[in-house]
Amino acid sequence: MRTAIVFIIGLFLFGCGSEGISPADTAYVFQQPSNFPPATYTFENNPVTKDRFELGRALFYDPVLSADSTIACANCHQQVRSFSDPVHKFSKGVNDVSGFRNAPAIQNMAFQAHFFWDGGVNHLDFVPINAITSEIEMAESLSHVVTKLSRSDVYREKFENAFGTGEVSSQKMLYALSQFMNMMISADSRYDRYIRHEGETLTADEAAGMKLFATKCSTCHATDMFTDGTFRNNGLNETFAQDSGRARVTESADDRGKFKVPSLRNAELTFPYMHDGRFRTLQEVLNHYAHSVKESETLDPALKQNGALGIVMTDDEKAKIILYIKTLTDRNFTNDKRFSNPFLN
Ligand code: HEC
Numbered sequence: 001m002r003t004a005i006v007f008i009i010g011l012f013l014f015g016c017g018s019e020g021i022s023p024a025d026t027a028y029v030f031q032q033p034s035n036f037p038p039a040t041y042t043f044e045n046n047p048v049t050k051d052r053f054e055l056g057r058a059l060f061y062d063p064v065l066s067a068d069s070t071i072a073c074a075n076c077h078q079q080v081r082s083f084s085d086p087v088h089k090f091s092k093g094v095n096d097v098s099g100f101r102n103a104p105a106i107q108n109m110a111f112q113a114h115f116f117w118d119g120g121v122n123h124l125d126f127v128p129i130n131a132i133t134s135e136i137e138m139a140e141s142l143s144h145v146v147t148k149l150s151r152s153d154v155y156r157e158k159f160e161n162a163f164g165t166g167e168v169s170s171q172k173m174l175y176a177l178s179q180f181m182n183m184m185i186s187a188d189s190r191y192d193r194y195i196r197h198e199g200e201t202l203t204a205d206e207a208a209g210m211k212l213f214a215t216k217c218s219t220c221h222a223t224d225m226f227t228d229g230t231f232r233n234n235g236l237n238e239t240f241a242q243d244s245g246r247a248r249v250t251e252s253a254d255d256r257g258k259f260k261v262p263s264l265r266n267a268e269l270t271f272p273y274m275h276d277g278r279f280r281t282l283q284e285v286l287n288h289y290a291h292s293v294k295e296s297e298t299l300d301p302a303l304k305q306n307g308a309l310g311i312v313m314t315d316d317e318k319a320k321i322i323l324y325i326k327t328l329t330d331r332n333f334t335n336d337k338r339f340s341n342p343f344l345n
């Protein structure tokens with residue numbers, strides 16, 4: 001008999017624990033980390049179950065979603081790199097077509113309100129539509145994906161188990177992908193265990209980095225999400241002809257050159273950095289903030305204080321901030337078998 005999985009909001013699991021729920025069940029329950037803000041995803045419409053999660057997982061790793069069956073979501077979003085792209089500065093889609101942005105990490109999506117560097121999509125369920133239909137990604141149509149999946153006995157069975165009917169539809173496909181991504185929660189770094197008083201300590205240098213980060217970086221990389229969820233210009237460019245960022249969505253000149261403040265969780269792993277993947281290392285990123293912030297009409301005021309561009313930091317301070325950022329690395333997440341390629345086990 002199939003195990004019934006109950007969707008339980010937060011509180012219940014963290015802290016007062018798991019009376020009556022075996023570990024096998026909790027693996028597919030959405031767990032709200034106590035140091036995170038409330039989830040933004042509306043689970044009422046799409047409660048997590050193991051079968052839906054597993055369907056989403058199969059879809060995520062299956063190149064059948066692309067026009068020529070060569071590219072899966074996982075090609076550009078690899079677990080070892082917290083589901084970002086370790087290889088390409090700009091992502092590469094079908095027929096080796098180059099995109100114009102760096103693939104961001106997929107982690108803690110359930111807590112995010114805007115998706116893509118410019119916030120062009122505001123619900124997780126719609127993200128895969130862009131990925132599947134985009135000419136620079138999978139270049140396929142939703143209806144053709146549905147046709148291809150309907151031909152497969154394996155998928156019809158998975159849809160049946162997940163939704164009670166073997167009929168494949170794009171809505172169900174999107175729900176399943178969202179469930180898989182919603183469960184991708186990274187909240188088990190050394191930082192998290194330290195902040196939740198779970199017996200972890202930070203070294204003196206890491207703790208010093210934490211203080212420096214709070215004064216120099218946390219205006220934008222705020223809260224335990226390490227982003228305030230806003231769109232800002234952090235001084236990469238003087239002009240925005242290449243990519244106007246948020247202005248592509250709002251068509252407002254005031255938004256030119258603004259991009260979503262990315263979370264810095266697992267930043268040790270998610271290189272190359274920035275929307276255009278221009279920096280290879282955290283050292284280069286810190287050098288940017290210290291020495292090469294560029295003036296423009298939309299440059300964030302936080303990066304121009306008392307008329308001086310950038311953030312004042314010594315080399316020693318930069319090094320400590322980098323050590324601190326590395327405490328956000330969560331190998332339990334990048335090694336979590338639940339999120340691995342199901343076609344390889
Ligand atoms: C060819 C590479 C490629 C493929 C294939 C791909 N993505 Fe992406 N993904 C990207 C890039 C690049 C972005 C950023 C796009 C932008 O900001 O304009 C992105 C953004 C995202 C985001 C938003 C993350 C955030 O923080 O805003 C999610 C979620 C996502 N992709 C999920 C998927 C899923 C699910 C699939 C498969 C259906 C998929 N991607 C396929 C390259 C890819």
Ligand code: HEC
Nearest residue numbers: 216217220232234259260261262273274275285289300302
């Ligand atoms: C004014 C707001 C602001 C401040 C202050 C700020 N950042 Fe950022 N940060 C951003 C934005 C916006 C981006 C994305 C820019 C883009 O890609 O165009 C970003 C990107 C990054 C990235 C790349 C992440 C990725 O996944 O590509 C790192 C690392 C980073 N910042 C670290 C820092 C550190 C360390 C500090 C403090 C020294 C800092 N930031 C201060 C707004 C800010």
